[in-house]
Amino acid sequence: MKKFAILTLIFFSISLSQVKIHDAELYKGMSPAVPNDIFPGSAVMIAGDLWDSFLPIGQGVYYSETANNPAQLWDLVRVGNFDRQWSTPTAQWPGGYPISYFWAQDIIAVEYSPNINPQKIRSSSENYAFMIYTNKLDALFGRGPYFIGPVWLKPDFTVDADGSYRYALYYESGFPTNLGVWVTVRILQFTQNWNNFNDFIIVGLTFKNVGILDVNADGTPERTNNRINALVVGWFSEVMHSAEVGVTGRRTANRFGSGRNSGYIADADETGAPWATLVSYAGVNPANYTAYPDPNSVPQGKRDMGLNAYPLGWYTDVWFGRTVLAVKNDSVGLPGALDKKTIFDSHPVGVGPERGWYLSAGTGRGGLDNRNDARLIHTILMGTWYKDGGKSNSTTLLDLNPNPNYFQSGTVGDPLSFVPKPAGQRGKPDGDKKSTNVFENVWEDGWTKGYSAQHNFDGDAFIGCGPFSLEVGEAITVVFAEYAGFRLPGLLRSLQAARWAYENYFQVPAGPASPDIKVEITDDNKVLIRWKKSSDENDPNFGGYKIYRASAFPKFKSTDVGFRVLQRYTEQMEEGDIKDTYKDPINPKFDAFGALKDMQAGYWGPYKVRKIIPKNQLSQYANSSGGYDYAFKDDALDVLLGFSYWYYVSAYKNLPSPLTINGRSTNVLESGRVNVNGASGLWEGTYPWATQNSFYPTSAEGQKKIGATVVVKSRTSTPAELSSGVKKVGVRPNPYKKAALHDIGTQHKLLFYNLPQKCTITILDVSGQIIDKIDFTAPNPNDGTYTWDMFSKDGIEVANGLYIYVVEYEGGKQVGYFAILR
DSSP states (O other), X not given: OOOOOSSSSGXXXXXXXXXXXXXXXXXXXXXXXXXXXXXXXXXXXXXXXXXXXXXXXXXXXXXXXXXXXXXXXXXXXXXXXXXXXXXXXXXXXXTXXXXXXXXXXXXXXXXXXXXXXXXXXXXXXXXXXXOOOOGGGHHHHTOOOEEEEEEEEOTTSOBOTTOSSOOEEEEEEEEEOTTSEEEEEEEEEEOOOGGGTTSEEEEEEEEEEOOOBOTTOSSOOSBSSOOEEEEEEEEEEEEEEEEEEOTTSSEEEEOOOSEEEEEEEOSBOTTSSBOOEEEXXXXXXXXXXXXXXOGGGSOTTOOXXXXXXXXXXXXXXXXXXXXXXXXXXXXXXXXXXXXXXXXXXXXXXXXXXXXXXXXXXXXXXXXXXXXXXXXXXXXHHTGGGEEESSTXXXXXXXXXXXXXXTEEEOOTTOGGGOEEOOTTSOOOOOOSGGGSOBOSSOOSTTOOSEXXXXXXXXXXXXXXEEEEEEOTXXXXXXXXXEEEEEHHHHHHHHHHHHHHHHHTTTOOOOOSOOOOEEEEEOTTSOEEEEEOOOTTTTSTTEEEEEEEEEESOSOBOTTTSGGGGTTTGGGOOSSBSOOGGGOOOOOTTOOOGGGOOOBOOBTTBOOEEEEEEEGGGGGGGBOOGGGOSEEEEEOOTTOOTTOEEEEEEEEEXXXXXXXXXXXXXXXXXEOOSOOGGGOOSSOOSSOTTOTTSTTSOOSHHHHHHHTOOEEOOOOOBOHHHHHHTSSOOEEESSSEESSOTTOOTTOOOEEEESOBSEEEEEEEETTOOEEEEEEEEOSSTTOOOEEEOSBOTTSOBOOSEEEEEEEEETTEEEXXXXXXXO
């Protein structure tokens, strides 16, 4: 098998502007992928079904930090919620589902070295220091921060500049730090939706010690040959459940109520190695416990686990996970490279039945994750090596003696003095919470080792690795994975996929190239889907195309369809609704059916297979109009005026023999869900549904690139058509009763259709008082509709009653009536 690195060197053969090679690393300054991006240089990864965003400190800081002020910096990489408004995705699964499950996440690195921080900047001890960036470090290193992408890649890991394939999405950023370490962040995500390969994101951080120590980051180094003695690196997650992002592209509602839970799973997988993963999930609402955390005290009908966005009443049961896949003694992170041992002569993670032994995991409850104190953060990120490095969840109960299972001696609180036992006599270090086997609010079978804990904004879940030393000139790479899935089994499948991808040099199976598509409304108010040929159409194994559709109506029961279908629906090779064969079961312990409300589809799905077009039938759909190659008209009876739809087209190939990975097999591979309603699959400044965001595109091309919701709209009417009676302006629904079937979420709209290109709509009550006046200009000839939010010109929601509308246009007017009955 041809081996690839984590993409550091692939760019060397590619012609990109302003590329320079510096010290055998890629150095590139680049404009942001989105000109109006409020966080230029960040990585918004939306290629798969897990959407998240990453802000390395070299590219900016989040709202609680102050750039270039060492006393107000601690994050190495901020993950999501940069501005306290969730204006970029924050752990959203499935992709395009407008719920963020964490307040935010952070990747932090801390060093321990005697007297490294004499000013005690953000530390209670002079022996600890956060790894940070300020712009005064640029001159010391002879270069400043850079970033690349996100950019599309092809299966051979060359750049897919025009997005004609869309196999994987890659991002890279590099920057100097105050500890004399150059940090390179590399992020990789795949689009392949079979076997959970689109449900994880790989985050690699390379630390290369240049030796220029400037802890206070003032531009004057304290040392130029500094050795890193005990570096720890960790991923923190503030469990929230959850924030909803609305049409403004910002947080519009908090959806609290579910049990905010995290934990660590140390049970063995089918190979006998522990899963070794940090998890976060929605447990039973603690208010439903009579005697918390005793699960037997939950009354019948109150076992409501899995309601991640509790007030919505939707059973979603999304689980998130984070782990350390590897720590390698190289500048790339190759699976075949030597493992970087900890300073205690252990594997960085653990192998086989010891996997996870040498990681530290727990919660920051009890004040343990205080970002004002580098000493505490360092302590818990290597907590397993202490006698009690956080397992008691109390700063007062910390016992920083060396863990007796592994060490034979050492000075309390000084990890550099810890002396391991002879090889063969070392046991499992157990100073962190993952070794306690104490559980709260667990409702999935098979989880008996590790821990789980309840959160209430009282400390983050975390997983850490180290401590590691770094000689001057030495580099190590820490490889994290973030993943998600439906219920615990779905999450573990995603973790398996991430591990397989890494261990197999990221040779994730590729379907055909993803086609470019365009979705249009026809004269008879139906939908026409156009697409270009996949560049793999000449492959002898090419099978054809599949057209998927999600629709906002009708609503459905979340326990019948919903998230149950998300991880397997593309396996179905039959047209129609997704069959039970491809649905994952709901948790059999869930019994709060009375708390459920009907669910509504969106950009995320759930999708059904609207049409399968085999290769031998493509000639029937050939249509070169508009620069595309094929077209399919969705004229189904449930395609209705005013209703919202999401389409995507995948190309598939039939494999000559079954492909089996992680015990699951397939005969078909297809391209991913990256072209919804024509989307580019890249972040376009805001969310596809954020129509009231200032970055939301107004042009037809911009709305195509962002994957805007397709609403079936009437074409504009000519004055002659209206005057002659061939067409008539109409309102639907009429009467409006509580809600319209075309409404999405909490939006309530009345639809005017068959409007002329330019007109004035005046709405009056029966007494003749003007309620609202709208000057309408059609954005294009295909859109003769206007949606009224039923608020008056004074911003007051209109009352029930009968209303008159007058539509005035050049050469005439039309008058009609509608009623509102809320």
